[in-house]
Amino acid sequence: MAMHQEDFVERLLQVMEGKSHWAWPLFTSGQVSRELLHVHFEQEYETYVRDFPVLVARAYVQCPIAEVRRELAENIYEEETGGLIAGRPHPELFLEYPRGLNMDVSRFERVELLPAARRYRAVLDQATQGSGWEIAAAVSTLFIEGTPYERGEIDQTAPRRPAPPLEQHPLVVHYGLPVEHLALTKAHRQVEGEHRAAAWRILVKHVGEPVRPRVVEAMQSALEAWLAYRDDVAAACGLTRPRTRSSPPRASGVWSNSSLRPGK
Numbered sequence: 001m002a003m004h005q006e007d008f009v010e011r012l013l014q015v016m017e018g019k020s021h022w023a024w025p026l027f028t029s030g031q032v033s034r035e036l037l038h039v040h041f042e043q044e045y046e047t048y049v050r051d052f053p054v055l056v057a058r059a060y061v062q063c064p065i066a067e068v069r070r071e072l073a074e075n076i077y078e079e080e081t082g083g084l085i086a087g088r089p090h091p092e093l094f095l096e097y098p099r100g101l102n103m104d105v106s107r108f109e110r111v112e113l114l115p116a117a118r119r120y121r122a123v124l125d126q127a128t129q130g131s132g133w134e135i136a137a138a139v140s141t142l143f144i145e146g147t148p149y150e151r152g153e154i155d156q157t158a159p160r161r162p163a164p165p166l167e168q169h170p171l172v173v174h175y176g177l178p179v180e181h182l183a184l185t186k187a188h189r190q191v192e193g194e195h196r197a198a199a200w201r202i203l204v205k206h207v208g209e210p211v212r213p214r215v216v217e218a219m220q221s222a223l224e225a226w227l228a229y230r231d232d233v234a235a236a237c238g239l240t241r242p243r244t245r246s247s248p249p250r251a252s253g254v255w256s257n258s259s260l261r262p263g264k
């Protein structure tokens, strides 16, 4: 059955709106003890932060469409070098968070993934290798890099990705991170709009109808694996799931788009 463009976009948006985890409000309100917070950063780094430029590059090498490759190349260049905006590679800037929190940064060279983190990474590898450029591009530039606020990127009437002042970042407020160590958050504020727009241009304009159902399926698999991964991280950070949902489950709070966040 044909999946029309509108259905395709709607299905993708719904997957992204599910990228919200119960533990997130606990992370962003300082409920994780200072001694365990490193687990979160290490697992994030090892599952996708360090290799994010490579994941996008896997879409690039498989893609026969020059226009799409140009969009991807720009993303890869910025992520890998910071040459357009950030000034430094994004994975390197990510390490400024643990560095600013006086964590042992050498630990990031030998991270052992939690079981569901390993599975999440395997799903990302499968999606970006040998599944075709469309799935690789969707999972890297939309699922990993995107937020639960994707609707706001393409629909003027939908809620926008919030961008509160950096001084109010949970790492600053609850863990005393000096604001200058939020370099990656700052860089993302500057490039994010363009990366989000590029991801949607690619998916809307260039993913052919026959491939769309498989792309949606791959996005759903990524979401399921991500939720299980975040369950593992939450448990390792000493969190247990609250019995009742006291707050709206939709988005994961205003900091869903920082790097103490479930998005790139």
Ligand SMILES: [Fe+2]
Pocket (backbone or CB within 6 Å): 079, 090, 188, 264
């Ligand atoms: Fe980035």
